Amino acid sequence: MASKILLTCSCLILSLCFGGARAQGLSWSYYDVSCPSFEPIVRAQLKKVFKNDIGQAAGLLRLHFHDCFVRGCDGSVLLDGSASGPGEQSAPPNLSLRAEAFKIINDLRRRVHNKCGRVVSCADILAIAARDAVFLSGGPDYSIPLGRRDSLNFATVNEILENLLPPTSYTSALLVSMDRKGFTATDLVALSGGHTIGIAHCPSFARRLYPRDPTMDKTFAKNLNATCPTTNSTNTTVLDLRSPNTFDNKYYVDLMNHQGLLFSDQDLYTDKRTRDIVTAFAVNQTLFFDKFVKSMIKMSLLGVLTGSQGEVRANCSARNANAVLVSSVGEAEEKRSGF
Numbered sequence: 001m002a003s004k005i006l007l008t009c010s011c012l013i014l015s016l017c018f019g020g021a022r023a024q025g026l027s028w029s030y031y032d033v034s035c036p037s038f039e040p041i042v043r044a045q046l047k048k049v050f051k052n053d054i055g056q057a058a059g060l061l062r063l064h065f066h067d068c069f070v071r072g073c074d075g076s077v078l079l080d081g082s083a084s085g086p087g088e089q090s091a092p093p094n095l096s097l098r099a100e101a102f103k104i105i106n107d108l109r110r111r112v113h114n115k116c117g118r119v120v121s122c123a124d125i126l127a128i129a130a131r132d133a134v135f136l137s138g139g140p141d142y143s144i145p146l147g148r149r150d151s152l153n154f155a156t157v158n159e160i161l162e163n164l165l166p167p168t169s170y171t172s173a174l175l176v177s178m179d180r181k182g183f184t185a186t187d188l189v190a191l192s193g194g195h196t197i198g199i200a201h202c203p204s205f206a207r208r209l210y211p212r213d214p215t216m217d218k219t220f221a222k223n224l225n226a227t228c229p230t231t232n233s234t235n236t237t238v239l240d241l242r243s244p245n246t247f248d249n250k251y252y253v254d255l256m257n258h259q260g261l262l263f264s265d266q267d268l269y270t271d272k273r274t275r276d277i278v279t280a281f282a283v284n285q286t287l288f289f290d291k292f293v294k295s296m297i298k299m300s301l302l303g304v305l306t307g308s309q310g311e312v313r314a315n316c317s318a319r320n321a322n323a324v325l326v327s328s329v330g331e332a333e334e335k336r337s338g339f
């Protein structure tokens with residue numbers, strides 16, 4: 001009974017907020033018939049993976065963000081040869097996606113396809129894996145619409161640099177970049193809360209130490225100095241010093257205490273347009289979770305391929321062997337429609 005009410009209620013909210021999802025060809029029940037065990041398989045496997053190394057949750061969440069922000073959530077980031085994919089031949093050095101995250105996605109794909117055949121896309125597997133990364137590290141649980149198709153092409157270095165701003169960015173630049181994708185200031189602050197888990201390498205923040213960025217707490221900076229004796233040190237440190245492995249609202253408490261690791265994080269508290277949102281999330285975790293879920297669902301809809309666009313890859317790292325022949329028409333249409 002309660003679950004029925006919840007279902008009706010969430011469908012109402014979802015159709016109000018995400019009516020576009022259906023128009024884009026995604027569905028809340030996409031694999032209900034073709035692969036009902038898809039989500040249970042992913043959740044059970046990730047539970048095991050995270051028990052062994054909770055850091056992989058952060059790796060998967062970030063991978064989904066990079067997939068969606070560059071060309072849309074189409075699995076392009078997973079392709080070998082992608083400027084940020086497993087080959088990494090031409091990746092900008094500052095991307096540093098975890099190699100293990102790519103392996104986990106391919107392993108999940110193997111498990112899901114063994115059970116159901118080649119029906120679930122790599123883009124959907126990554127989106128569900130990111131959702132589970134949030135939940136299994138202490139965050140909210142939620143549903144996302146499914147039916148994404150996998151791209152035939154990977155993104156170039158330039159596309160990546162245009163769509164993923166560096167951690168030296170001011171809030172102003174982030175707001176402009178987010179607005180271009182239809183995201184608000186609240187979306188920006190909520191999504192940045194992804195930094196409540198995971199790590200960063202010294203080059204991502206060490207320039208804030210020499211000399212010390214005045215928006216950084218003195219003791220915090222001094223401790224970081226030991227971790228990063230030079231800006232090019234290969235050491236890492238946690239993004240959220242209060243609870244580095246738990247998905248909670250402590251990241252915002254860090255910012256209020258001038259203990260944000262990246263400049264782009266700390267500036268959300270410096271800038272008047274986002275400061276109150278940071279404070280609101282720091283004092284109310286329920287509010288943060290609500291907004292984060294909304295923004296994550298919104299992010300998971302960016303530029304998706306659906307219907308007969310793209311393909312369902314048999315190997316997340318490579319397009320299917322016959323892709324050129326069967327999909328050349330779809331691919332041409334895809335380009336014309338601006339994906």
Ligand code: HEM
Pocket residue numbers: 055057058059061062065094095096097098165166167168169174191192193194195197198199200201202203204239262264
């Ligand atoms: C707003 C703009 C953003 C910037 C400038 C940014 C930048 C960065 C940087 C520089 C790192 C550290 C990379 C390294 O040194 O290894 C990082 C890590 C991370 N980011 Fe972001 N990020 C942004 C948004 C997001 C979003 C929207 C999410 C997800 C919702 C996210 C999730 C993560 C996670 C989970 C990590 C840790 C990864 C790991 O431990 O392997 N980030 N980000």
Ligand SMILES: *[C@@H]1O[C@H](CO)[C@@H](O)[C@H](O)[C@H]1NC(C)=O
Pocket residue numbers: 092093094095161164165166167
């Ligand atoms: C990565 O570094 C390049 C320069 O090496 C810079 O132009 C770019 O903005 C950086 N991107 C990110 C996402 O940090």
Ligand SMILES: *[C@@H]1O[C@H](CO)[C@@H](O)[C@H](O)[C@H]1NC(C)=O
Pocket residue numbers: 209210211212218221222225
């Ligand atoms: C970090 O150490 C360098 C010297 O190695 C010093 O110049 C700098 O002021 C220190 N920064 C902080 C925040 O302590």
Ligand SMILES: *[C@@H]1O[C@H](CO)[C@@H](O)[C@H](O)[C@H]1NC(C)=O
Pocket residue numbers: 226227228229230233234235
């Ligand atoms: C960081 O790396 C340097 C070498 O670059 C090393 O001397 C130092 O002990 C490391 N510090 C930590 C905290 O890992």
Ligand SMILES: *[C@@H]1O[C@H](CO)[C@@H](O)[C@H](O)[C@H]1NC(C)=O
Pocket residue numbers: 230231232233
């Ligand atoms: C790292 O940077 C320091 C100066 O900050 C420089 O002396 C050193 O040669 C650099 N090391 C590498 C491996 O690039």
Ligand SMILES: *[C@@H]1O[C@H](CO)[C@@H](O)[C@H](O)[C@H]1NC(C)=O
Pocket residue numbers: 284286287290
């Ligand atoms: C926290 O946010 C939730 C969700 O918006 C709201 O229902 C609740 O009243 C807030 N709690 C407080 C103490 O403000």
Ligand SMILES: *[C@@H]1O[C@H](CO)[C@@H](O)[C@H](O)[C@H]1NC(C)=O
Pocket residue numbers: 080315316317318
């Ligand atoms: C998947 O594709 C990659 C890239 O082409 C290749 O290296 C790998 O061996 C393939 N994996 C399987 C299981 O075929």
